[in-house]
Amino acid sequence: MINxxxxxxxxxxxxxxxxGCSIGCALWFLLFAVLWPLGYILTRTFEGGEQSFFAxxxxxxxxxxxxxxxxxxxxxxxxxxxxxxxIALAIMWIPILxxxxxxxxxxxxx
Numbered sequence: 001m002i003n004x005x006x007x008x009x010x011x012x013x014x015x016x017x018x019x020g021c022s023i024g025c026a027l028w029f030l031l032f033a034v035l036w037p038l039g040y041i042l043t044r045t046f047e048g049g050e051q052s053f054f055a056x057x058x059x060x061x062x063x064x065x066x067x068x069x070x071x072x073x074x075x076x077x078x079x080x081x082x083x084x085x086x087i088a089l090a091i092m093w094i095p096i097l098x099x100x101x102x103x104x105x106x107x108x109x110x
Contacts, residue, residue: 003045016081019073025066033059034095066092 026073037055068090073085 002018003086015097016073016078016084018069018076019084019088020071022069023084023091024068025062025069026088026091029059029066029092030095031059063092085096 031053036059037052038048040051070085070088070092073081073088076082076085
């Protein structure tokens with residue numbers, strides 16, 4: 001006979017798949033949409049055009065799917081899933097916030 005407390009304990013130990021995949025998508029976005037163009041900008045070889053298209057074409061879906069999976073992970077009952085989803089959202093949104101702040105400071109200094 002299965003005890004109800006046994007089934008409760010096994011449901012909390014499941015691997016948070018949606019949140020884990022959201023971290024993968026967030027890192028994919030970070031690599032291709034943030035770090036790839038940033039490398040070209042820092043080496044002063046950024047020409048725009050194909051370089052920015054490739055970064056957005058590859059990193060954009062990672063951002064979209066990463067946010068969707070992070071929302072699924074955040075609203076799941078598992079605490080591990082919620083923690084991983086918040087980490088994924090931070091990985092995706094902190095670079096965007098930093099870029100907005102840097103552009104705002106740059107426009108104020110001109």
